[in-house]
Amino acid sequence: MNLKQLAAQLGLSPTTVSRALNGYPEVNAETRDRVLRAARETGYRPNRTAQRLATGKAGSIGLLMPVGAEVMSDLHFGEFLRGLGETAQKEDFHLVVMPADPADEVSALRSLATSGYVDGLCLAYIRENDSRIDLMESFGLPFIVHGRFFDPPHPYPLLDVDNEASFFEATRLLLQLGHSRIGLINGDEEFGFAIRRRDGVVKALAERGLTLEPRFHASEQMTEEGGQRATERFLAAPERPTALICASMVQALGIVRAIEQAGLTLGRDISLISYDDVLPLLRPELFTVPLTTTRSSLRMAGRRIAERLIHAIKGSTQDTLEELWRPELVVRASTGQAPGKN
Amino acid sequence: MNLKQLAAQLGLSPTTVSRALNGYPEVNAETRDRVLRAARETGYRPNRTAQRLATGKAGSIGLLMPVGAEVMSDLHFGEFLRGLGETAQKEDFHLVVMPADPADEVSALRSLATSGYVDGLCLAYIRENDSRIDLMESFGLPFIVHGRFFDPPHPYPLLDVDNEASFFEATRLLLQLGHSRIGLINGDEEFGFAIRRRDGVVKALAERGLTLEPRFHASEQMTEEGGQRATERFLAAPERPTALICASMVQALGIVRAIEQAGLTLGRDISLISYDDVLPLLRPELFTVPLTTTRSSLRMAGRRIAERLIHAIKGSTQDTLEELWRPELVVRASTGQAPGKN
Numbered sequence: 001m002n003l004k005q006l007a008a009q010l011g012l013s014p015t016t017v018s019r020a021l022n023g024y025p026e027v028n029a030e031t032r033d034r035v036l037r038a039a040r041e042t043g044y045r046p047n048r049t050a051q052r053l054a055t056g057k058a059g060s061i062g063l064l065m066p067v068g069a070e071v072m073s074d075l076h077f078g079e080f081l082r083g084l085g086e087t088a089q090k091e092d093f094h095l096v097v098m099p100a101d102p103a104d105e106v107s108a109l110r111s112l113a114t115s116g117y118v119d120g121l122c123l124a125y126i127r128e129n130d131s132r133i134d135l136m137e138s139f140g141l142p143f144i145v146h147g148r149f150f151d152p153p154h155p156y157p158l159l160d161v162d163n164e165a166s167f168f169e170a171t172r173l174l175l176q177l178g179h180s181r182i183g184l185i186n187g188d189e190e191f192g193f194a195i196r197r198r199d200g201v202v203k204a205l206a207e208r209g210l211t212l213e214p215r216f217h218a219s220e221q222m223t224e225e226g227g228q229r230a231t232e233r234f235l236a237a238p239e240r241p242t243a244l245i246c247a248s249m250v251q252a253l254g255i256v257r258a259i260e261q262a263g264l265t266l267g268r269d270i271s272l273i274s275y276d277d278v279l280p281l282l283r284p285e286l287f288t289v290p291l292t293t294t295r296s297s298l299r300m301a302g303r304r305i306a307e308r309l310i311h312a313i314k315g316s317t318q319d320t321l322e323e324l325w326r327p328e329l330v331v332r333a334s335t336g337q338a339p340g341k342n
Numbered sequence: 343m344n345l346k347q348l349a350a351q352l353g354l355s356p357t358t359v360s361r362a363l364n365g366y367p368e369v370n371a372e373t374r375d376r377v378l379r380a381a382r383e384t385g386y387r388p389n390r391t392a393q394r395l396a397t398g399k400a401g402s403i404g405l406l407m408p409v410g411a412e413v414m415s416d417l418h419f420g421e422f423l424r425g426l427g428e429t430a431q432k433e434d435f436h437l438v439v440m441p442a443d444p445a446d447e448v449s450a451l452r453s454l455a456t457s458g459y460v461d462g463l464c465l466a467y468i469r470e471n472d473s474r475i476d477l478m479e480s481f482g483l484p485f486i487v488h489g490r491f492f493d494p495p496h497p498y499p500l501l502d503v504d505n506e507a508s509f510f511e512a513t514r515l516l517l518q519l520g521h522s523r524i525g526l527i528n529g530d531e532e533f534g535f536a537i538r539r540r541d542g543v544v545k546a547l548a549e550r551g552l553t554l555e556p557r558f559h560a561s562e563q564m565t566e567e568g569g570q571r572a573t574e575r576f577l578a579a580p581e582r583p584t585a586l587i588c589a590s591m592v593q594a595l596g597i598v599r600a601i602e603q604a605g606l607t608l609g610r611d612i613s614l615i616s617y618d619d620v621l622p623l624l625r626p627e628l629f630t631v632p633l634t635t636t637r638s639s640l641r642m643a644g645r646r647i648a649e650r651l652i653h654a655i656k657g658s659t660q661d662t663l664e665e666l667w668r669p670e671l672v673v674r675a676s677t678g679q680a681p682g683k684n
Contacts, residue, residue, distance in 0.1 A: 003443065003445065003446040003449070004443065004445060004446070007445075013445075014443075014445035014446055015445065018445075018446055018448050018449050019448070058459065060438075060459070065423070065424075065427050065437075067424065067427045067428050067431050068428075074417070074420040074421055074423075074424050074621075074622070074623070075416070075417055075420060075623055077420055077424075078416040078417060078419055078420025078421075078423070079416055079420075081407070081416075081420070081423075081439070082407075082409065082416050082419075085407050085409045085439065085441035086409050086410075086441065088441050089409050089441035089442065089443065094438060094439060094440045094441065094454070094457075094459075095407075095438070095439040095440075095441070096402075096436060096437070096438055096439075096459075097423070097427065097436060097437040097438075097439055098436045098437075099427035099428065099430050099431035099436065099437070100431065101345065101346065101356075101431065103345070103346060103355075103356035103357065103360075104345045104346070104356055104360055106357075106360050106361070107345070107360050111436075112436070115436075117400065117402070117436075117438075117459055222623075223622065223623050224623050224624065224625065224628060225625065225628060228628060250623045253595070253623075253624075254628065257628065257629075257630060260630060261630060279416075280416070280565065281416070281417055281565050281566050281592045281595075282566065282595075283566065283567065286566060286567060286570060286596065286599065287599075288599060288602060288603060
């Protein structure tokens with residue numbers, strides 16, 4: 001039972017119910033009594049603090065927010081946080097966000113874990129030689145990893161998307177359309193998700209005896225400008241790629257712009273497949289030439305991670321340890337036959 | 343003194359210093375002793391928890407994150423949070439983010455304020471008939487408002503941009519260029535910032551005896567799709583506007599797309615001025631026709647707000663209560679003479 005449902009049941013506005021519960025004078029005594037009685041009967045709990053004191057739990061999920069010059073795109077962080085927040089709000093939890101210098105994440109994690117302010121931790125931004133699993137287990141708090149370690153010593157709770165499969169499949173589609181010069185504009189390959197995506201491209205190319213040419217391979221932060229600059233560089237090469245794969249809709253913005261400015265037509269002269277985190281403000285179907293994407297919702301991942309972590313905090317056993325989501329390939333107009341092949 | 347500075351002084355990597363401070367076995371004893379001695383001498387405090395216990399402060403800033411179907415764009419929230427985080431990280435503070443149903447913000451604020459987990463509060467998303475200033479003052483915690491109440495009973499700590507002046511100035515530029523049919527694609531006028539921006543447009547038009555026509559006025563969430571749909575509607579009207587003003591670079595994406603799809607040339611057939619929060623991934627100068635904007639950095643606002651709030655938490659008097667930033671008008675190619683006027 002949340003405030004909105006309680007209000008609907010009483011035929012009152014949520015504002016009135018909230019005011020009544022919080023003892024505001026502008027609500028008359030009769031209404032207040034009605035609201036308080038209904039709150040008791042339905043088990044609605046307006047007093048979070050009392051509840052916290054009774055359970056000994058802070059009611060919170062902790063996570064790091066990387067700050068500094070070299071950070072992942074805010075847009076992706078914001079969308080993931082929104083997902084966590086949506087579940088947290090339903091479960092009456094809050095989020096403790098510890099800003100951390102990427103060079104100093106270990107001590108930020110320790111501070112967070114030992115602060116007494118968090119009941120569980122979500123760890124993300126997993127790197128190639130990342131050995132923080134021992135650290136996470138040393139805290140004695142429930143945790144879940146968004147992403148995956150490489151060569152972990154044993155299973156642990158995680159949720160990841162199958163990044164390798166998604167880029168393997170995207171590359172294979174382009175090969176089937178006759179493309180052989182395929183460029184990759186990846187995220188920063190310091191991070192696991194980008195390493196796995198590159199591996200997917202390389203594996204699909206290898207099946208046809210092809211390799212990912214270094215001059216058509218960019219690994220950088222997921223910005224519009226990065227996408228634009230990399231595309232300009234690729235298009236200036238003597239034998240330019242006829243197809244591109246990129247890691248984010250944010251990069252796609254810049255890529256599409258560079259393609260237009262070069263006087264090329266997307267889907268005819270050059271094909272593009274973008275990874276789509278389902279960012280509500282960058283929708284691939286709204287592009288002038290709608291984009292083919294490999295799609296998995298970052299917000300849904302945040303929701304599911306909060307759900308699993310809160311269940312673990314509440315003492316449930318984690319039945320599922322490893323959850324691997326398979327992105328969908330959604331074909332739209334930005335992918336066409338390789339030029340000269342139709 | 344932060345970890346990076348300490349590491350630089352010692353000629354070691356931040357990772358090594360962090361491992362030494364946290365007692366990791368892979369650091370040899372000699373290095374560890376050197377690091378610990380330097381940390382003591384320079385006053386570097388690796389142990390946040392001990393410090394908290396000594397001061398009785400949580401070392402945290404609390405804020406609400408609106409969740410639910412009708413929320414402000416995540417991108418703007420993420421960018422503001424990043425600014426708060428940048429200052430918090432320097433000051434060794436963390437952020438407590440309480441997800442809140444917009445209909446239930448009062449009780450979310452109460453929970454946050456009385457939780458014992460926060461030392462100060464940042465309030466944003468101020469509405470027209472918003473009377474939460476009394477509530478904020480009732481908590482006995484330092485607070486700062488991002489935005490401004492309408493008709494407040496007395497002064498209180500705030501930081502806002504002069505939204506009215508920024509859209510007044512933008513409208514005046516368009517009038518000077520000979521435009522008289524000017525459309526406004528605003529943010530949601532439930533919120534103060536959008537109300538003030540509309541007032542700026544109306545005021546500038548009134549100086550020339552013009553009014554803001556309802557059919558060329560949209561008030562909605564700041565999404566790409568919203569911008570595109572509103573523009574399509576405006577352009578379908580018999581006497582379409584020759585110039586548009588919009589509230590966000592996110593809307594501008596959709597607006598530019600609708601203009602292109604209508605076969606019009608931006609800056610020649612139709613002019614556009616966008617508000618620019620300096621979102622790093624949507625840069626107006628990278629658009630095919632670079633956009634004229636009225637610019638104020640949301641991240642800088644976040645930084646400054648955290649700075650003022652943390653000073654207040656540390657017991658400093660707030661010399662400056664009201665801080666009003668004036669956005670800059672940056673003229674680029676998307677604004678030109680009204681058609682038929684050159």
